[in-house]
Amino acid sequence: MPVSEKHLEYMKEKIAELCRIPSPTGFTREIQKRLLDTFEGLRYRAWTTRKGSVVVQLNERDGEIGPKETTILSAHIDTLGAIVRAIKSNGRLRLTPVGGYPLTNIITENCLIHTYDGRAISGTIQQCHSSTHVYKDVNSVEKTDETVEVVLDERVESKKEVEALGIETGNYISFDPRTILTERGFIKSRHLDDKASAGILITLAKILRDEGYPEQALLNRKAYLLFTNYEEVGHGGSAGIPEDVEEILAVDMGAVGDDLGTDEYKVSICMKDSNGPYDYALTRMLIDLAKTEKLNYAVDIYPMYGSDAGAALRSGKDIRFALIGPGVSSSHGYERTHIDGLSNTCRLLMSYLGMP
Ligand SMILES: [Zn+2]
Numbered sequence: 001m002p003v004s005e006k007h008l009e010y011m012k013e014k015i016a017e018l019c020r021i022p023s024p025t026g027f028t029r030e031i032q033k034r035l036l037d038t039f040e041g042l043r044y045r046a047w048t049t050r051k052g053s054v055v056v057q058l059n060e061r062d063g064e065i066g067p068k069e070t071t072i073l074s075a076h077i078d079t080l081g082a083i084v085r086a087i088k089s090n091g092r093l094r095l096t097p098v099g100g101y102p103l104t105n106i107i108t109e110n111c112l113i114h115t116y117d118g119r120a121i122s123g124t125i126q127q128c129h130s131s132t133h134v135y136k137d138v139n140s141v142e143k144t145d146e147t148v149e150v151v152l153d154e155r156v157e158s159k160k161e162v163e164a165l166g167i168e169t170g171n172y173i174s175f176d177p178r179t180i181l182t183e184r185g186f187i188k189s190r191h192l193d194d195k196a197s198a199g200i201l202i203t204l205a206k207i208l209r210d211e212g213y214p215e216q217a218l219l220n221r222k223a224y225l226l227f228t229n230y231e232e233v234g235h236g237g238s239a240g241i242p243e244d245v246e247e248i249l250a251v252d253m254g255a256v257g258d259d260l261g262t263d264e265y266k267v268s269i270c271m272k273d274s275n276g277p278y279d280y281a282l283t284r285m286l287i288d289l290a291k292t293e294k295l296n297y298a299v300d301i302y303p304m305y306g307s308d309a310g311a312a313l314r315s316g317k318d319i320r321f322a323l324i325g326p327g328v329s330s331s332h333g334y335e336r337t338h339i340d341g342l343s344n345t346c347r348l349l350m351s352y353l354g355m356p
Contacts, residue, residue: 003203003343003346008342016187016189017034018031019190022114024098025080035054044058044205049239050239053226053239069246071224072224072245073204073349074312075195075226076232077228080098080099080101084172087162089159093150095145107125111150112173113167115167117166124151185340186338192253192336196326200346201251247282248308248312250307250310253326260301261300264338264341266341267298268324273323282322285352293351295344295348297348307323326342
């Protein structure tokens, strides 16, 4: 069965809601809390781990659940961001990036500086030489943390004045996600990597609850959800996976561009990324399911990509592992996906879990 209109609307709402909560890697308290509230509302058992992942148990293993491997579906809730490296003598801030992206992707973006006492002060990320009416090298200057700065929306001209606002070295900086849902089914936003997938997983749990699958024990296996922190710096999925898990299915954005087959309308199934090949049998099974369900999908090789499945493996877990996700274009920039890609991904997960 296709995902219903009602659940697709719910999914879009959840993705937009998640995108609008600032959560650069390591600064995910608020979004963890929101997830716990959401899953409590849906009446699932959910908990946080010490390093800030949220784990949700979808069902129990009992006589009625099928014999298939206990699985965990993961998505990451941390995003790219920055941290105040230093307050400059002219009242501007020098930043250090959190996660991997070229600084060109954030120049002219609005941002928030999160003070230690819990306030948020707005600003804009600009080149130090920002005005084309003044500087000849606006285009040619190399973009580094020495040539890019945060301009606060405050009347400050000295380090002292900035400190008086309560801004200090080590404060997190989050970027304006500029989340837009268009009439034609596109979602444009920063951080669709990986909040699009997190929204899909929440919707999956909502469908289960609405359709009563857990009560009827219709899932073909015991299943958990894992929402990780620290994925963007490489070790998100390295902890927090319950002991009885035998399979991890990382749900993370599908890369779009060059010779890749994935686009914003497809579910991407990844056979190999920077860390090497994914589990062949599990990946083949997902391809077969996509074929049987007649989903719009592509199998791809990602040359510059790592996932929480890789992090789980490197932590020493003896589990099977695969990676799928909705196609997201312009990743780690101002990203875009489409409801069709989200729907195809959700449908593949449902099929994997044995949901009708
Ligand atoms: Zn990601």
